[in-house]
Amino acid sequence: NAGVTQTPKFRVLKTGQSMTLLCAQDMNHEYMYWYRQDPGMGLRLIHYSVGEGTTAKGEVPDGYNVSRLKKQNFLLGLESAAPSQTSVYFCASSYSTLNTEAFFGQGTRLTVV
């Protein structure tokens, strides 16, 4: 049982380059989330999805786009990477009932130079 899997685990980008982070979950969860983790700031929500084909903005959505074409996958895109997007990115998923906990992937460490 893989749970939540993020690809890739590490990446270095040059300013202006684009990339896509992939999140896959095998728990049939309706909700999926993308967070970024920065020192002293905890986890901040970038975008989330409450079901296949739906997405919504979180706390810090600027500079990112997402897509949820399949229920099990949630993609996070950076169209033109900036040094301010250097961070550790976490994907999470959960059932749609609000009293359930979220399950997290291992994270993607992204450095933009």
Added chain:
Amino acid sequence: AQSVAQPEDQVNVAEGNPLTVKCTYSVSGNPYLFWYVQYPNRGLQFLLKYITGDNLVKGSYGFEAEFNKSQTSFHLKKPSALVSDSALYFCAVRVISSGSARQLTFGSGTQLTVLP
């Protein structure tokens, strides 16, 4: 808007001593509260949650947390700390029946170090 505060960036405790990691929340409505732990270079792992009922919640690895509605707090506790408990701890909240109920809002994290 909902928010979570973890007032201590760092907590140090001697092995065998009790530990407390503090969390307070600010919400308009009734909250669901969660604690997560993060070990180095790993994702977050769920520890415990408060949904309703008994204010003292027991979770994984001997941790427990006490929900205090009047003080809007949800402190994480353990009677006897282990060196292996050293990690980064996050408190999180969902607010029932709010427009952002689907979002899980996290605190800034508290680094717990248990000294041998």
